[in-house]
Amino acid sequence: MARTPGRDKNGMKKGTWTPEEDKKLKDYVSQYGFWNWRKLPKYAGLSRCGKSCRLRWMNYLRPDIKRGNYTKEEEDTIVRLQALLGNKWSAIASKLPGRTDNEVKNHWHTNLKKRSSQNTSSASPQEATINHSCDHEVGPKNISETTPNNILDLPINCPMTHQIKEGFASLHLSSSSSETSLSTCTEIADFSNTECEVSHDTYIAESSGRFWTEPFITDNNIESWLLQDEWLFSPVFLY
DNA sequence: AACAATCGCAACCGCAGTCCC
DNA sequence: AGGGACTGCGGTTGCGATTGT
Numbered sequence: 001m002a003r004t005p006g007r008d009k010n011g012m013k014k015g016t017w018t019p020e021e022d023k024k025l026k027d028y029v030s031q032y033g034f035w036n037w038r039k040l041p042k043y044a045g046l047s048r049c050g051k052s053c054r055l056r057w058m059n060y061l062r063p064d065i066k067r068g069n070y071t072k073e074e075e076d077t078i079v080r081l082q083a084l085l086g087n088k089w090s091a092i093a094s095k096l097p098g099r100t101d102n103e104v105k106n107h108w109h110t111n112l113k114k115r116s117s118q119n120t121s122s123a124s125p126q127e128a129t130i131n132h133s134c135d136h137e138v139g140p141k142n143i144s145e146t147t148p149n150n151i152l153d154l155p156i157n158c159p160m161t162h163q164i165k166e167g168f169a170s171l172h173l174s175s176s177s178s179e180t181s182l183s184t185c186t187e188i189a190d191f192s193n194t195e196c197e198v199s200h201d202t203y204i205a206e207s208s209g210r211f212w213t214e215p216f217i218t219d220n221n222i223e224s225w226l227l228q229d230e231w232l233f234s235p236v237f238l239y
Numbered sequence: 240a241a242c243a244a245t246c247g248c249a250a251c252c253g254c255a256g257t258c259c260c
Numbered sequence: 261a262g263g264g265a266c267t268g269c270g271g272t273t274g275c276g277a278t279t280g281t
Contacts, residue, residue: 004275015250055249105270106247110246110248
């Protein structure tokens, strides 16, 4: 389970954290917050690198971490989002309050991956297509090649259509920082004909990398809808 | 009971993105 | 503009615990 303690080339301690170290880190962060992970260990009296401190805090010491068994709902959410997003563990974890990306990733590899692959093998051709497309690519490189055409054909007057399109555009943008991709994406996700009016600036802002790290979409109804089976297996995904 | 194989998960590593000077 | 510092992410590893033989 744990790693044997050791020292790296800078003399920083490695391996399993002791209860004393945990207490030091927890006490320090509780009192001062994490203003600079690199400098924090020095002030907290820890002989650890900042990266190790950050990881320990994020994955273990944070007060809002939920530990213990996963519920059926949580597991279903992971499976669905993994099929939808690929191995974007932090994005998936952000949809599971109290769960960390590391924990989600571990749970996937140890439990859900097998289940998912079994489902894939017994799934309908359409479902298999979805899983297959996600197994081999973390994120599409070119939206024009991989964006499901049908998603752009969502009903214009659907209140969610615009934000769903934005979500897709953002997803693709976040996997590429080139201006070419931005222009391509903006071009494809052209909402000028929609009834849901939004300024270009708003669109650009929403298209930043924040999409997957901040609450999915501000409207909770949309988020819950996206997490429903109907969304994953609706016609817009069956391409 | 003893050993081997497998599992579960904390922690590490390297890379990419962002920020700041 | 570009280069260094810092942060965050995803893949991988190491090792104790558990299960099987």
